[in-house]
Each structure stands twice: as C-alpha cells, then as structure tokens.
Ligand SMILES: Cc1cc2nc3c(=O)[nH]c(=O)nc-3n(C[C@H](O)[C@H](O)[C@H](O)COP(=O)(O)OP(=O)(O)OC[C@H]3O[C@@H](n4cnc5c(N)ncnc54)[C@H](O)[C@@H]3O)c2cc1C
Ligand SMILES: *[C@@H]1O[C@H](CO)[C@@H](O)[C@H](O)[C@H]1NC(C)=O
Ligand SMILES: *[C@@H]1O[C@H](CO)[C@@H](O)[C@H](O)[C@H]1NC(C)=O
C-alpha cells in the first residue's frame with residue numbers, strides 16, 4: 001500500500017493546476033522546442049529590440065518575479081480589482097521606448113497572448129489589467145514610463161506620451177506657454193492621456209472646446225503587426241477610431257499631438273452648497289425650482305461658462321440622532337473674471353444668488369486643481385503628484401439626459417441620494433461646442449440633443465468593511481434603474497471612459513459583432529459599426545481583446561455594395 005499512496009493526491013494536484021492554467025506552468029511550442037513562457041519571451045524581445053538585449057528582464061515580469069506584484073499593483077486604481085482572486089496577467093511588460101512597445105506586441109502575438117495596454121490604470125472596470133476569464137492568456141503592456149510632454153507654444157501644439165498624466169500635461173502646457181494656453185480634458189490629474197483621449201475625455205472646458213479627443217491632430221500608434229504608425233501612415237479610418245472609440249481595441253497609442261487652446265490670464269470659479277434639512281416644505285420647493293431652472297439653462301449658457309451640479313448625502317449629528325440630508329453643490333468655471341461671471345449668472349440663473357465673495361479668480365492652471373477639489377490655493381506642483389488620487393473601492397454608472405428631469409424625478413433623486421452615505425451624483429452640462437461637432441465626426445456620438453451626463457458614483461475607502469460592497473452595488477444599480485424613465489432611450493446612451501460591464505461583454509473565444517451591439521451602440525450609437533469595420537481591417541485576429549474591446553466586422557465587398565478589383 002505504502003508506495004502507491006501519494007499517487008492519487010499527486011494526480012489531483014496536477015489536474016488542479018492544469019484547470020487553473022497557472023501561468024507558472026504555461027507551456028507551448030516555441031520554434032519546435034517546449035519552453036517556459038518567461039524565458040522564451042525574454043529571448044523574443046532580446047531579438048526584436050537590440051536596445052533591450054543586454055537586460056531584457058527589465059522589460060518582462062512574470063508571476064514568479066519579485067518585481068511582478070508591485071508593478072502590477074502600481075496603477076490599479078480601483079481596489080475592488082486588486083484582490084488576490086482577480087485573474088492576473090501571464091506577463092507584465094514595461095517598455096520605455098516605442099521600439100520596445102513594438103517588440104512587446106510582436107512577441108505577444110508570437111506567444112499566443114492577447115494584449116491589454118495600460119497607461120494610468122483608471123479604467124473603472126479594471127480592463128487594462130484584469131480579465132474576467134479564468135485563464136491568464138494575456139499580457140499587460142504598461143506604458144506608464146513613456147510620459148514625456150513637449151510644448152510648442154508658438155505653433156500651439158503639444159506632444160504628450162501615453163503615460164503622461166493630465167496633471168503633467170496641464171502643468172507643462174501652462175509653463176511652456178507662459179499661461180496663455182490650456183487643454184480641455186478631465187478633472188482628475190492622475191488619469192493618463194493614453195486611456196483618456198482614447199475614450200474621449202470630458203471636463204470643465206468641453207462646452208467651449210469639446211472633448212480632449214476632439215483636439216487631437218496626430219498620434220503615434222503601434223498596431224497589431226507591431227508597426228509604429230503616425231496619422232499619415234495609419235490612414236484616416238484608424239485615426240478616426242482612436243479619437244474616442246475607447247482604448248485597448250485597435251492598437252497601443254504611444255503619443256498624441258494635440259492642439260492647445262487659448263485661455264485668459266484670469267479665470268474664475270465658485271462652489272456653493274444647498275443643504276436640504278427638511279423634506280416636503282418650502283425649502284424643498286425652492287430647491288426643486290432651482291434644479292429645474294438650472295436644467296433649463298446650464299446646457300445653453302455662453303460657451304465660456306460651465307456650471308455643474310452634484311448631489312451627495314450629508315450626515316448631521318443632532319444630539320443622539322444622526323440623520324442624512326441631501327447636499328446639492330454647484331461648481332463653476334468661467335473663462336473670464338468674476339465681475340463678468342456674476343453678470344452672466346445674474347442674467348441666466350439669478351436663483352443661485354451668487355455673491356462676489358463666492359467667486360474666486362485664479363489662473364487656468366490653478367483652476368484645474370480647483371475643479372478637482374483643491375480649492376484652497378494649493379501650489380500647482382500638486383498636479384505633478386502621480387499618486388494624488390487616493391485608491392478606493394468603487395462602481396460608477398452613467399446616463400445622458402436629452403430632456404430635463406421633471407419634478408417627480410428630482411424628488412426621487414433627493415430621496416435616493418441619502419440611502420447610501422458613500423454615494424454621489426455629478427451632472428455635467430454639455431451643449432456649446434459639444435453639440436456643434438457632428439455625431440459621426442469622432443466615435444463619441446452623444447452630441448446635439450444630449451444636454452447633460454449624469455454620473456452615479458459609489459466609492460468607499462479601504463478602511464470600510466468590504467462586505468458592504470453588495471449594498472453599494474445594489475444602491476448604484478438601483479439608482480440607475482430608478483432614472484430609467486427620465487434618461488436617453490433607444491439606445492440608453494453610455495460613455496466608454498465610464499466603462500460599465502453591466503451593459504454587456506464579449507465572450508472570450510467567440511466574440512460576436514451582433515452580440516456586442518447590445519452594449520456597443522449604447523457607447524457609440526451608429527459609430528459602433530464603423531469602429532467594428534476599422535477593427536476588422538487593423539486587428540481581425542483580436543490581438544487586442546478585452547471584455548469590451550470592439551469586435552471585428554469584416555464586410556464582404558459584395559455585402560457592402562462596394563466594387564473592388566482584388
Ligand atoms: C478618479 C477618476 C476620475 C476621472 N475623471 C474623468 C473625467 O473628468 N473625465 C473623463 O472623461 N473621464 C474621467 N475618468 C475616466 C478616465 O478618463 C478613463 O478611465 C480613462 O480611460 C483612463 O485612462 P488611463 O490611461 O488612466 O487608464 P487605463 O486603465 O490604463 O486605460 C483605460 C483603457 O484604455 C486602454 N489604454 C490604456 N492606455 C492605452 C494606450 N496607450 N493605447 C491604447 N489603449 C490604451 C486600456 O486598455 C483600457 O481599455 C476618471 C476616472 C477616474 C478613476
Ligand atoms: C473684467 O473683464 C472685462 C473684460 O471681459 C473688463 O472689461 C473688466 O474691466 C474686468 N473687470 C474687472 C473688475 O477686472
Ligand atoms: C462587516 O459587515 C458585516 C455586515 O454587513 C458583518 O456581518 C461583519 O461582521 C462585518 N465585519 C467586520 C470586520 O466589521
């Protein structure tokens with residue numbers, strides 16, 4: 001009996017390992033020989049990238065390596081996906097030049113790995129570094145080290161590498177232009193331009209200058225064949241797709257060249273709050289009137305005036321009792337001085353009752369910090385801190401409004417917001433330049449007629465009991481459900497930079513365009529078909545695959561009604 005005893009457990013152990021497809025045991029045929037993924041990959045990049053040949057291990061990090069966990073975790077922003085249960089990539093690759101990005105792409109293809117690009121790791125569903133499948137047959141190509149920003153103030157352009165943060169871009173643009181130029185993009189300084197511009201990028205200057213992606217004039221992309229292409233080389237189809245079609249689908253952006261925009265020496269801003277202590281009475285009536293008036297005007301204000309609204313729950317301790325009340329905040333950015341802004345507000349939205357003491361003047365760079373929430377005149381260098389945004393647990397959903405929410409809907413919002421102390425809602429007005437760009441001008445389709453976007457957040461700190469996750473998720477999904485009657489329909493629109501896997505996802509190994517239309521047309525409306533056709537041309541084998549990558553649509557010339565002599 002004795003000698004045969006270990007056999008069964010050993011067999012079970014082996015079975016167990018192969019079912020989990022442990023990356024450490026990953027084996028395949030490489031040039032006739034069977035080798036370890038890491039060693040074979042090292043040889044491949046050394047061959048492909050002479051500059052790396054001396055020390056390829058600087059570029060390649062496998063699960064057994066000491067460098068792997070810290071590199072993988074470095075920019076995981078949503079701690080929900082930092083858990084040990086999250087399926088990990090087979091390799092983390094850390095190129096520092098465009099040539100190394102090319103080598104990574106070619107070697108991933110040669111080793112049967114799909115590729116997920118990562119710049120800043122802010123993807124709300126973590127798709128730049130995690131898979132929902134069981135088998136880690138993908139590599140993360142992390143371009144965080146490619147982060148140079150060069151400003152040519154005379155020509156009014158900047159070149160920013162994918163791993164540059166918005167904070168670094170804003171700071172360098174302001175410094176390089178003596179404060180004359182700015183760039184319209186999002187408010188979170190740690191978001192990287194690699195993902196952000198790939199998905200659009202909205203922020204407090206969008207009413208004047210559109211999305212970040214609307215201001216891209218050139219780019220360098222490594223395609224699925226490992227070629228480095230600029231705008232002329234990639235052609236207008238691919239160049240259209242990368243400006244809002246979402247990251248991670250058609251190539252790895254190495255750098256963007258963007259048009260900078262003029263900003264005045266003085267801009268101004270206010271932040272004012274309305275706390276609703278008693279429901280059902282006069283205070284609520286007057287708040288509802290203000291919310292209704294704001295919805296009527298905020299999308300139609302002069303382009304240089306952006307007034308956003310947010311809601312959250314405020315806990316008030318009242319003796320032994322602590323109760324939550326709706327807190328509504330209005331926050332502005334005006335590209336001009338306080339006296340001009342107050343004149344505009346008094347004209348369009350007098351119900352807000354803005355006083356000169358509510359208004360603050362500052363330069364544009366400071367206003368980017370202010371919009372993010374650093375409202376006390378902190379030094380602009382804060383924008384250079386790549387870890388400024390605290391890592392948290394969160395879930396986000398987003399809707400668009402094509403007509404104002406009527407009073408009953410507003411009352412439902414005020415009721416719902418106090419149900420979760422970690423929940424909040426941001427409503428950003430569009431209009432202005434956002435509605436003048438044609439729907440098919442870029443992949444971002446929510447243009448004319450889309451008045452506002454509503455962002456439903458629930459975010460809880462690492463110190464809080466993680467088992468509350470289910471409650472938070474059901475609150476934010478319930479809120480989204482509650483708003484159904486009031487928001488855009490057919491399709492119920494969504495925004496790819498606010499990725500939401502509740503909308504649907506690709507099936508690994510059987511990704512279908514028809515199935516993907518369910519979520520794809522929510523993000524892109526009719527532009528989804530064109531994106532899928534570009535994907536079909538540039539990456540039909542889906543080297544760049546994720547749960548929400550664009551599926552390839554290869555239309556035969558006969559079906560498309562086109563004449564081709566090939
Ligand atoms: C705190 C916070 C605040 C935010 N605020 C705003 C805001 O104000 N406005 C707004 O519009 N959005 C905002 N976002 C959303 C943000 O714009 C997107 O999540 C964006 O895609 C993040 O880019 P990243 O490079 O940091 O993230 P990543 O997770 O690295 O990438 C996001 C997606 O792009 C792909 N990708 C990354 N790098 C590249 C590349 N070089 N080439 C091709 N594809 C790439 C990834 O594979 C992934 O699919 C915010 C997000 C967070 C977490
Ligand atoms: C504000 O700016 C306007 C120009 O738009 C200027 O005419 C006015 O004098 C400025 N007011 C103050 C108080 O600086
Ligand atoms: C976390 O919360 C759950 C209830 O939601 C509770 O059962 C559990 O004991 C809590 N755990 C800790 C460590 O507080």
Ligand SMILES: *[C@@H]1O[C@H](CO)[C@@H](O)[C@H](O)[C@H]1NC(C)=O
Pocket residue numbers: 510512515
């Ligand atoms: C793949 O997807 C298509 C369309 O959804 C479906 O008809 C087909 O049965 C699927 N094939 C497999 C092998 O699952």
